[in-house]
């Protein structure tokens with residue numbers, strides 16, 4: 001446990017602006033321990049993507065960002081990319097490159113094993129995501145959801161310690177959403193990753209993440225274990241909706257939204 005805390009991700013207080021406009025003000029993150037999934041929640045424009053990009057080193061932030069005793073915020077982008085993999089909200093561009101090739105390119109950043117091992121590992125990731133049959137298809141021939149899965153494969157292929165995903169389920173059908181969340185749970189636990197996912201589906205967040213950070217207007221409304229963050233009072237403040245948490249017949253929490261507050 002001591003090791004887990006030492007290797008945790010912590011950030012803040014962070015202040016992040018676009019030009020003169022302050023987007024996030026005094027936001028703190030963590031400590032988020034290895035092996036945990038954190039849902040980053042909030043209404044449109046609340047600052048989720050901005051915070052995720054800052055953690056990835058793609059947006060300047062005032063304030064410290066550390067992984068254990070590694071000062072991530074002070075690392076140059078190529079070095080930081082060894083620790084953090086980031087998948088943006090936009091789908092991977094439909095380039096004329098085979099899916100397997102794009103995963104191999106993603107792997108090369110820090111993988112020292114032999115090329116045949118690379119290929120086996122890349123195929124395993126594609127297979128885990130249910131898209132092994134697309135290995136030799138070109139990205140510009142894939143559907144939107146298939147491209148999103150390919151993007152996820154590229155992020156996992158980097159073997160990051162911190163996995164930052166911006167709405168990774170947005171183009172996926174119901175079954176793929178569940179499969180991807182289950183896979184992320186397994187991979188996060190087995191690799192000891194720190195996974196942060198921007199999610200709009202609060203029900204998925206409630207059932208599949210360990211912790212949550214709820215943002216509103218550039219501030220943290222609540223952060224901690226997901227069942228203490230996703231509460232009627234917090235949802236009223238952050239989203240302006242009336243909601244209830246009920247326990248479903250399988251004994252797990254279920255979110256019901258009754259309407260606008």
Ligand SMILES: Nc1ncnc2c1ncn2[C@@H]1O[C@H](COP(=O)(O)OP(=O)(O)OP(=O)(O)O)[C@@H](O)[C@H]1O
Pocket residue numbers: 018023042043044045046047048049050051
């Ligand atoms: N490149 C930019 N330049 C200026 N302002 C920006 C830029 N990107 C985002 N913003 C502003 O920052 C605020 C937060 O945006 P952000 O994309 O972080 O929100 P979000 O919570 O991810 O929203 P959504 O759920 O709609 O994706 C918004 O008011 C947005 O207009």
